[in-house]
Amino acid sequence: MLEVLATGPLTTVQDEGRVGLASSGVPRSGACDRGAYRRGLRLVGTAPGAASLEVTLGGLRVRALAPTTVALTGARCPGVPWDAPVDLRAGDELHLGTPGAGLRSYLAVRGGVDVTAVLGSCSTCTLSGLGPPRLAAGDVLAAGADRLPMPGVDVAPVSGPPAGPxxxxxxxxxxxxxxxxxxxxxxxxxxxxxxxxxxxxxxxxxxxxxxxxxxxxxxxxxxxxxxxxxxxxxxxxxxxxxxxxxxxxxxxxxxxxxxxxxxxxxxxxxxxxxxxxxxxxxxxxxxxxx
Incomplete structure (x- = not known):
């Protein structure tokens, strides 16, 4: 379980989105950088499609309430390991600073973030308002059960988003x-x-x-x-x-x-x-x- 201490400019729950509902006027939503989101789930041995946190321009601070494994991908924030599984003990805190390049970071949790699905997805849609509300300080997030064997990878050799053109x-x-x-x-x-x-x-x-x-x-x-x-x-x-x-x-x-x-x-x-x-x-x- 994770307790949210601070959210930064915007932190939302995202997964693959609401697929197949466009004919009913429902936006897909889901992670903006799907590659980074999917990579995080693989690093923590979690089934595809599970929910993660999308963090815009850093600022997220969480505290582990129980031992868990997480991975950070996407825009790289200083002071924390990146593109690698990280074991957190109960009481450990994770603080994402402002990324040096890129805009959106992803925090994957082993088992996925356990929130109530709406129309088949746990994604927050900022356009329609569907899905869980934007994260706020004091929220407590439980881990789901979508666990797979850990991949045994120390780090994914992936470059971060560029700062230039x-x-x-x-x-x-x-x-x-x-x-x-x-x-x-x-x-x-x-x-x-x-x-x-x-x-x-x-x-x-x-x-x-x-x-x-x-x-x-x-x-x-x-x-x-x-x-x-x-x-x-x-x-x-x-x-x-x-x-x-x-x-x-x-x-x-x-x-x-x-x-x-x-x-x-x-x-x-x-x-x-x-x-x-x-x-x-x-x-x-x-x-x-x-």
């Missing part, structure tokens, strides 16, 4: 024609900057404007389904890239999708970008031309 790969979206080739050239030729109003719903990019192609100016688009990684262009012309808590539909054109492959997810990488960090996009048309 990101180069991300996207494929043309279903409404790329709404900005045309000129707009796609702006999308890939601009050095974008992560906005301060970014959150778990999406990352707002500033530094350029994508204008509608002439034939589409003044023409509204009916709402249609969108997924994590969608690059949507609102009337302001500044792209928004959807993350875990994105809505299931949107009425602005989706001109591209970030690559979201389990082996290398550029959506995971963008989820670690801080406000002010630079982002460049490259367009991969290969899959469409094959």
């Amino acid at each position: 990101l180069l991300l790969t996207a494929t043309p979206g279903p409404r790329a024609d709404r900005v045309g080739e000129a707009g796609l050239a702006v999308l890939t030729g601009t050095v974008w900057v992560v906005g301060t109003d970014s959150d778990r719903v999406g990352v707002r990019l500033g530094g350029g404007v994508l204008e509608a192609a002439e034939r589409w100016r003044g023409v509204e688009l009916p709402s249609e389904g969108v997924l994590r990684g969608a690059v949507q262009v609102p009337p302001s012309g500044g792209p928004v890239v959807f993350l875990a808590d994105a809505p299931v539909t949107g009425g602005y054109p989706v001109v591209a999708y970030l690559v979201d492959d389990p082996l290398r997810s550029d959506v995971d990488r963008l989820a670690q970008a801080r406000p002010g960090q630079q982002v460049r996009l490259r367009l991969d048309r290969g899959s469409l031309e094959a």
